[in-house]
Amino acid sequence: MTGEKRGFTAAAYGVLAGILSMAMAELAAALIGRPQAGPPAAVGSAFIDLTPGWLKDFAIRTFGSADKLVLLLALAAGFLLTAAAIGPAALRRPRVAITILSGVVAVAGAAVLTRPAVLPVDVLPSAVAVITGVITLRLVGRLLLSRDRVALGDFTRNDDGREGGHDDRFTWNEGREKAHDDLLARKDDGREGAHGDLDRRVLLTAGAGMLGLAALAGGGSRAITALRRPGVTAIALPRPARPAPPLPAGTDLAVPGLSSFTTPATAFYRVDTALVIPQVDPHDWTLRIHGLVDQPVELTLREVLARPLTERDITLTCVSNEVGGPYAGNARWLGLDLAALLRQAGVRRGAAQLLSRSADGWSATTPLETILDGRDALLAIAMNGRALPPEHGFPARLIVPGLYGYASATKWVTELHLIPPGGGRSYWTRRGWAERAPIKTASRIEVPKPFATVPAGPVMVAGTAWAQHRGIAAVEVGIDDGPWRQAQLAATPGPDTWRQWKLPWNATPGRHRLEVRAVDATGAVQTSRRAPTIPDGATGWHSVLVTVT
Numbered sequence: 001m002t003g004e005k006r007g008f009t010a011a012a013y014g015v016l017a018g019i020l021s022m023a024m025a026e027l028a029a030a031l032i033g034r035p036q037a038g039p040p041a042a043v044g045s046a047f048i049d050l051t052p053g054w055l056k057d058f059a060i061r062t063f064g065s066a067d068k069l070v071l072l073l074a075l076a077a078g079f080l081l082t083a084a085a086i087g088p089a090a091l092r093r094p095r096v097a098i099t100i101l102s103g104v105v106a107v108a109g110a111a112v113l114t115r116p117a118v119l120p121v122d123v124l125p126s127a128v129a130v131i132t133g134v135i136t137l138r139l140v141g142r143l144l145l146s147r148d149r150v151a152l153g154d155f156t157r158n159d160d161g162r163e164g165g166h167d168d169r170f171t172w173n174e175g176r177e178k179a180h181d182d183l184l185a186r187k188d189d190g191r192e193g194a195h196g197d198l199d200r201r202v203l204l205t206a207g208a209g210m211l212g213l214a215a216l217a218g219g220g221s222r223a224i225t226a227l228r229r230p231g232v233t234a235i236a237l238p239r240p241a242r243p244a245p246p247l248p249a250g251t252d253l254a255v256p257g258l259s260s261f262t263t264p265a266t267a268f269y270r271v272d273t274a275l276v277i278p279q280v281d282p283h284d285w286t287l288r289i290h291g292l293v294d295q296p297v298e299l300t301l302r303e304v305l306a307r308p309l310t311e312r313d314i315t316l317t318c319v320s321n322e323v324g325g326p327y328a329g330n331a332r333w334l335g336l337d338l339a340a341l342l343r344q345a346g347v348r349r350g351a352a353q354l355l356s357r358s359a360d361g362w363s364a365t366t367p368l369e370t371i372l373d374g375r376d377a378l379l380a381i382a383m384n385g386r387a388l389p390p391e392h393g394f395p396a397r398l399i400v401p402g403l404y405g406y407a408s409a410t411k412w413v414t415e416l417h418l419i420p421p422g423g424g425r426s427y428w429t430r431r432g433w434a435e436r437a438p439i440k441t442a443s444r445i446e447v448p449k450p451f452a453t454v455p456a457g458p459v460m461v462a463g464t465a466w467a468q469h470r471g472i473a474a475v476e477v478g479i480d481d482g483p484w485r486q487a488q489l490a491a492t493p494g495p496d497t498w499r500q501w502k503l504p505w506n507a508t509p510g511r512h513r514l515e516v517r518a519v520d521a522t523g524a525v526q527t528s529r530r531a532p533t534i535p536d537g538a539t540g541w542h543s544v545l546v547t548v549t
């Protein structure tokens with residue numbers, strides 16, 4: 001085997017060793033019930049937390065819910081490249097290999113140990129990865145070297161291929177390899193004898209074995225994690241003491257292509273920093289209310305379910321949503337009246353913010369006055385008549401009408417901490433996002449789609465608009481340079497939800513620009529001024545270009 005060829009083979013086996021190590025680590029993480037302690041998840045999560053806010057915001061805006069997949073793929077590519085480098089190094093320069101491997105271990109170890117709510121067992125998956133990596137690299141190294149020894153044996157009589165002056169950091173193996181390569185080059189017949197065939201078979205078998213083992217371990221870890229998933233259906237939902245008012249007729253304008261008034265949970269946007277969805281056991285979950293309160297409280301889920309529950313239709317929006325963007329959804333939430341809950345604990349004078357924390361160490365700060373001003377702020381346990389799906393915060397999350405999610409909508413919430421003004425910052429405010437985060441008035445055109453081609457004649461232009469807790473009073477559509485036309489508004493149950501609108505348009509052939517703006521119930525017209533999503537939400541009018549034929 002030539003040096004180049006052997007290097008390639010070693011790189012391939014380095015990659016295999018890397019895959020196997022990760023699969024074994026995932027299996028270990030699944031077995032101890034800590035999927036978040038698997039090296040990819042831990043490194044990815046640490047990466048997310050270390051990423052500057054603007055880059056995170058960019059990732060959310062660009063990749064949406066696929067942001068995590070993109071990150072994992074990038075990390076996997078980086079890791080496999082490193083593994084590919086370790087393979088040949090393990091063969092020729094053990095010290096280099098050990099240095100790279102130590103670097104990988106240090107990164108993974110630091111990531112695991114700095115995760116919030118870390119447990120001592122969390123180092124286990126990384127340890128399994130290292131041990132697997134070292135063992136497989138040694139075995140592979142031995143296989144590759146023994147293969148050389150056999151090959152070299154054919155040429156021992158002519159072992160004078162060493163040239164003077166080559167790098168004396170070369171190890172014994174490298175000297176041998178060099179000799180071997182020179183000899184092979186001289187032999188130059190490309191044939192390998194029976195030994196070669198045997199070795200190739202051994203190598204291929206080893207490779208296939210590693211892949212098979214990795215597949216088994218990977219599959220096993222997924223199956224175990226799936227089996228351990230706490231039963232979402234395990235909680236029986238009580239009837240609300242204060243049901244949502246029935247939806248008025250006509251909340252849905254039934255225009256094809258327009259998003260429905262109530263967003264199904266499966267279609268609801270998802271934005272969070274959780275690479276591994278926190279798996280919270282509903283039997284173990286508690287909510288701690290403490291800080292500036294007269295009486296700290298700790299509630300179990302059973303206790304929450306035993307209290308009178310409120311049900312409300314509320315539209316949630318992400319601050320990372322760009323003009324015309326998709327990160328808004330409307331659901332019927334069921335939960336505890338958050339203001340009543342805090343008042344029961346006794347809000348002390350001097351308390352100004354609610355610092356809420358989640359099972360995965362995320363946090364939000366919400367102005368207390370907003371929660372206590374009479375709006376329907378909820379500790380929600382259900383969405384659209386079912387327990388919260390794991391990705392939307394099972395078993396409990398906060399929902400505060402009128403505030404962007406980053407400053408209010410803590411999923412997997414476990415802690416409500418009442419703090420004085422300036423008493424603490426939270427995940428996004430620490431990264432430069434605003435302390436006050438009222439949702440800005442927004443409107444978007446959903447049909448026709450941007451750059452759509454539509455036949456001339458009657459065309460229905462339609463979309464949604466929102467200004468949570470103020471309400472939408474009017475929506476206006478501008479076509480080309482014409483005057484604003486009043487759109488027809490759909491019914492809404494109240495000011496906390498979005499509102500559909502439509503405008504029949506008699507389309508004439510050519511290219512047209514459609515633009516929309518809303519007026520909120522205070523009479524304020526949506527601003528045309530373009531603002532970015534950072535630090536407190538994008539502004540500007542949404543427009544689409546269409547071709548009429």
Ligand SMILES: Nc1nc2c(c(=O)[nH]1)N[C@H]1C(S)=C(S)[C@@H](COP(=O)(O)O)O[C@H]1N2
Pocket residue numbers: 268269270271272273274316317318319329358359360362363391392393404405406409410411412
């Ligand atoms: N624990 C936790 N809660 C969180 C987040 C998060 O990253 N972690 N993201 C917030 C943000 S930025 C938004 S917009 C909403 C989105 O809620 P959804 O994913 O259910 O739509 O959740 C909020 N709650």
Ligand SMILES: [Mo]
Pocket residue numbers: 271317318319320404405406
């Ligand atoms: Mo968000």
